[in-house]
Amino acid sequence: MSLELRKNSKRFYARLTVNGKRKAFPLNTHYRGKPPDGLRLKNEGDAEFERSRGEALAEEKALQKEFQEGKSERQLREKVYEAMTGNEFKPVDLKDLFKIAKNFPRTKPWSPKYAEQIENRCQLFLEFLNKRHVNISYAHEVTRNMVEGFLAFYLTKTNCSAKTLDDVRVGLQGLWTVLEKKELQNGNPFRGIPKKYHITTTKEIFTPKQIEQILHEAEKDPELYQITVTSISTGMRLGDCCTLKWASVNMKKRIIFVPAVGKTQKPVAIPFFGQLEEVLKNAEEARVDEEYVFPLVRRLYARESQYFSKSFSQLLLRIGFTDDENPETSIRLTGESGGSRRRPVRSFHGLKTTWMTMALRGGVSLEDIKKICGNVDTQVILKHYFQSDAERIRSELKTAMPEALSGVASTGSEPVSTIHLLNLLDQMSADNWEFISKRMREELLKTKGNDVDTSNNDVSTTQ
Structure with missing residues (x-):
């Protein structure tokens, strides 16, 4: 134990070891009389000073005892604060x-x-x-x-x-x-508490046939239909779909400009066509709000943020999905770590996953996907959004590999993937249908009718 004095204060300070570190704690005792030269306590001051020194030693001893016995934890923290900051302690209610x-x-x-x-x-x-x-x-x-x-x-x-x-x-x-x-507190009681382990759920994608069923069922609920078409056509998140503003829509250029995607805070420009163009035209014709594209949707979402998430889950159950532990059909599954909470695997966010997967499969570059969806990290896209399937890859590899490796005789021409044809159909509109249909015909004529790849697709295509 040791005492010390400082030039700008009349307090005694006790230098103690706390958690393996030496710290100076201001005491309540102030010195009186004349201190020794240079404030060096190895020397003696006058009689009045020595009496105040004795009081400080007694206080220092009591403080040391509190540390050793763990008493008066609140007062100790106050003294630690004053020792660390040099400021008088002011409690925050x-x-x-x-x-x-x-x-x-x-x-x-x-x-x-x-x-x-x-x-x-x-x-x-x-x-x-x-x-x-x-x-x-x-x-x-x-x-x-x-x-x-x-x-x-x-x-x-x-x-x-x-x-x-x-x-x-x-x-x-x-x-x-x-x-x-703000130097009102020294230490944070929340710091150092370890994170709870949790598994990020990867949403399952929807097949083209399932998308048709979803859109058909969603037509019964006009508001749900509007945002469902918007999400599956652009990859936008639920919140962005519900709060879409007219200021962000350019009908002539057919582009939706989102100033700041909520999760990444980066501006993105998203092209639209087909069904979404029709939805936006209908909304423009029935326009009753100068700010929001879907005003009723926005009000319902503002009232309850989970309103459309719940509505979409109910829609999935109506078209044949289940709420059990069947991984092929269930909308929720129990996590790998167990517990009573079940994680959603098929939800509204799955529309975004589906859009990104179809875009990547259709040849849209990863950089363009990142620009549109605002997911800067490539690994995030590939891990959580891009969902491939083994059978489709197997079919494409068999086609690409020579007969000696694949065991499949070459047909002399490249098969046309049904997924590729569906992507072309998705791009078809009133303005480009002649060009798209001509392109599809040319690609089909390059191969024999039985070379059209229909594996793992809901639509069978023959010439």
């Missing part, structure tokens, strides 16, 4: 925590939706503390044990996924991070 964090200047301000989410989770955390730890009033009093108890409580209460629990932890941790940046 937990009731002011959200307000301080929200008003903190940042490059990208919180959106109203995100702010509401953080406020709700903060309120739930405070309610938990009020019930389980009634004496806790200030931010610096919150400990890691309290945080871990809350996360366990939240998981039990909501039966949420591991990802949602991590989002809760990160959001609340950010509140204490703001206090650290």
